[in-house]
Amino acid sequence: MRIEQDVTRGAAIEISVDGIALAAFDGETIATAMLSQGMAMFRRDARGRPRGLFCNMGTCGECMVTLTAENRRVRACVTDAQNGMDIATDG
Amino acid sequence: MSKTDVLIIGGGLIGCATALHLARAGASVRLVEAGDINAGASGQNAGSLHFQMERRFLENGAALADQAARIIALNRLAIDEWRGLEVDLGVDLHVSQKGGLMVAETPEQVALLEAKSRREISGGLATQLLDGDAARALCPALGPDVLAASYLADEGHADPRALTPAFAHAAAEAGAVISTRQHVLSITRRSPGGFDVAAKKGDEMETLQADQIFVAAGAWTPAVCALANLHIPLFPVALLMNATERTGPILPQLIQHVGRRLSMKQAYAGNVIIGGGWPSRLAQRPDGGFDLNARASIIPLSRSGNLRAAIDIVPQIGALNLIRSWTGVTTISADQLPIAGAVSRVPGFYVAAGGSAFTLGPTFARLIARVMGGERVEALDVLSPDRFNHLNSFMG
């Protein structure tokens, strides 16, 4: 879900999350791109239940994902999506 | 007006656990907590269950180490206490007693480990000295700089966020009456015995009458004891804690360092919890003195020093994100040993605070409850508040 009226967006880009191609726009975070397309699960807890992000502002660490190219863990809610990024969640 | 056998001031681990034991023993118990249950040090700590002698006792000479050796007897009681706790409380506290390694990186530190484990073994604690490779065989995450380690199979960790609420819940089930957001403001001795205590909740004042008072107010203990005209030499200490993101199992044991400030463990959820006594800065009151009700602030050099020590010992930590750092305030006595027992110049007045009271708190609580029930408990002699009696000789 995205607001479509009266917004100016960056260039259209594409990222891949757990092998699924997601359309996004320059200037959006990885989390925004995921949520806008219904991908709300970032991992499963110890009881196997899905967990989403929590604060969406960089403080809780609940949205960690892996940038597979560098094998680096980042917070999806404060990391900009970049064209061609390959991302893996813990889900 | 409430009238009970016992009034407990402070709803941290020590207060809540003592409430449980006293209520189970048949006493009528009221517990008053100024904030929320577990909001003090008991909910902020590292959750280490450490039974080897602490580094802080070793770095200040032989006399202190001698005294600390007398704590070993209490540590042995605490080991058994922890083994039974989850069953006793019927709650999953994420207790893990898979062993603890206290590591050394230099020959001087190895010598310290040797001296320490001699004391422990003579005190009946089964510490084992391991060379670096043997330590790495037990805990493969340890890096190449670890020269030796002392190992104690009973050590480990538990969840500080779960323990005190579990005690509070069990105490309430056993009949203790617990109130939160209620501050104790005054303590008056009655004659021939007992106390009148004034406590405030919101705008309401309540008088609480009790035969016995137990002060379990952590870093606030000196302030509460002052209400009864007593000096108790406890000083606030602000510490730093850090948590990494979750990761797969890498650290089954509790890791400590004999020569550097470091404690490290992997929590049930997979986060590595890193602390070990690095200072934070206590908040100051504008009119002088420390403000225990304001959060202590992080000292950046403490954080970098703490993380450096962690990475030196377990290099894999360097690849993890730090997701959280926090400060907590606990208290240390004038001679570093905890204070726990009866204040004999004020009959009916008891206190317990100071020291590593996550590890030892459940044991203190069990023993204090027995003392308050009239028993003599030798294990607590070394911690008696009466050793500071001289400070009260002018207190009238």
Ligand SMILES: Cc1cc2nc3c(=O)[nH]c(=O)nc-3n(C[C@H](O)[C@H](O)[C@H](O)COP(=O)(O)OP(=O)(O)OC[C@H]3O[C@@H](n4cnc5c(N)ncnc54)[C@H](O)[C@@H]3O)c2cc1C
């Ligand atoms: C960062 C940190 C790490 C630590 N790590 C460890 C560890 O790994 N292992 C270990 O064994 N120990 C550890 N400790 C120590 C341990 O946390 C404490 O010794 C223990 O929690 C003390 O419990 P307590 O019940 O005495 O005090 P607290 O938990 O501080 O409780 C005291 C309570 O008294 C209340 N109170 C104060 N004044 C009043 C009043 N006037 N009226 C009513 N209520 C009042 C307060 O609100 C508070 O809730 C650590 C401490 C810190 C801060």
Ligand code: FES
């Ligand atoms: S959702 Fe809290 S850090 Fe990203």
